[in-house]
Amino acid sequence: KNQVEQSPQSLIILEGKNCTLQCNYTVSPFSNLRWYKQDTGRGPVSLTIMTFSENTKSNGRYTATLDADTKQSSLHITASQLSDSASYICVVRAYSSASKIIFGSGTRLSIRP
Amino acid sequence: ETGVTQTPRHLVMGMTNKKSLKCEQHLGHNAMYWYKQSAKKPLELMFVYSLEERVENNSVPSRFSPECPNSSHLFLYLHTLQPEDSALYLCASSTSWGGRNEKLFFGSGTQLSVL
Numbered sequence: 352k353n354q355v356e357q358s359p360q361s362l363i364i365l366e367g368k369n370c371t372l373q374c375n376y377t378v379s380p381f382s383n384l385r386w387y388k389q390d391t392g393r394g395p396v397s398l399t400i401m402t403f404s405e406n407t408k409s410n411g412r413y414t415a416t417l418d419a420d421t422k423q424s425s426l427h428i429t430a431s432q433l434s435d436s437a438s439y440i441c442v443v444r445a446y447s448s449a450s451k452i453i454f455g456s457g458t459r460l461s462i463r464p
Numbered sequence: 465e466t467g468v469t470q471t472p473r474h475l476v477m478g479m480t481n482k483k484s485l486k487c488e489q490h491l492g493h494n495a496m497y498w499y500k501q502s503a504k505k506p507l508e509l510m511f512v513y514s515l516e517e518r519v520e521n522n523s524v525p526s527r528f529s530p531e532c533p534n535s536s537h538l539f540l541y542l543h544t545l546q547p548e549d550s551a552l553y554l555c556a557s558s559t560s561w562g563g564r565n566e567k568l569f570f571g572s573g574t575q576l577s578v579l
Contacts (some may be wrong), residue, residue, distance in 0.1 A: 355506070382564050394554050394570025395507075396466065417475075440507075450562045454506035 354377045355443050355455035363461045367397045368431055372458045374424040375443030382446035389438040389457070398426070398439075426429055428460075437461045467491040468573035470555050477537060479579050485574045487538040487555030496538040496559035497568065498530060501552040513538060514561035545578045552576070 355376045364370050376384070383402045387395035399410045401424060403418040408415050410434075414427045428435055441455040468489045477483050489496065498510040512520035513532040527549075529541040538555055552575050556568040 354482070360504070389572075393572050394466065394468070394556070395568075396570070397567050400565065400567070444564070444566075446564050450566070450569075452509070452566065454505060456506050 353442055353443075353445055353451065353453045355453050357439075357441050357455040357458050360456070360459060361459040361461070363463060364431055366431060366462050366464050367434055369427065369429050370431060370460065371428075372426045372439050372441075372460070374426070374443075374455055376422050376424070376441070376443045376453070376455075378422075378443040378445045378457040380423075380447055381419065382450070384415075384430060384444070385442045386413070386424075387440040387442060389436070389440060392400050394441055403437050407434060431462045433436060433464060436460060466572040467570050468554075468555060468557055468571035471476075471573055472574055473572065474577075475521065475574045476579065478538045478578045479543065479547075481545075482541070484542065485540040485553055485555075485576075486498070487540075487571055489536055489538075489557040489569070491557060491569060493557035493559055493569070495531060495558045495566075496535070497556040497558075498538065498540055499554040499556060499570075501554055501573070502561075506561075507554065510540075512561060519561060542576075547578050549560055550576055550578045 386398045389395040399415045412429045438457040440457040445451045499509045511530045533541040552573045554573045555571040558566040
């Protein structure tokens, strides 16, 4: 069964600190993995996409990693800011004869001043 | 802004009411989607339209009825809903449907409460 599991479910850190969010998936055949950021009261916005051959990709203070062998991804946030408070959703795309998207439940991140 | 606009932002309705949700995209995309987002659960795909034709209907109850009159507009008609239908309803669009690296562009959603 295609599944995407995220941890932790929620996280509170102080402004300026770093954090890492985890995503484990059992999706086959794997095509790509995206991290989305969803601010409160808004729709999700794509932060980064990882394909099978990519191990690390950065977008400003966000760095995503992918280990296709262990089927794990992480999103590392450096020097957190109050505006980083949001839900972060891991989304994996399977691709065979048709494309299928599987969403994780998200990690709710709160940054405290 | 993502280029996908949803109205209304908030909606409260009784179980016997009939209402509609509207989505409009200004990105020139050919695919549009309806998703349901309940608290602490993954997004659930409801419907997909590609070039104004419905291509996916994921066992959604008939009390939800979608319409895509053109590639820029998507509607979701609601009638005789249940309290468990209360959720955030998100519209999304993408360049095309089924592509390997398609990125979804989401609207801000309609927060629906069914009393």
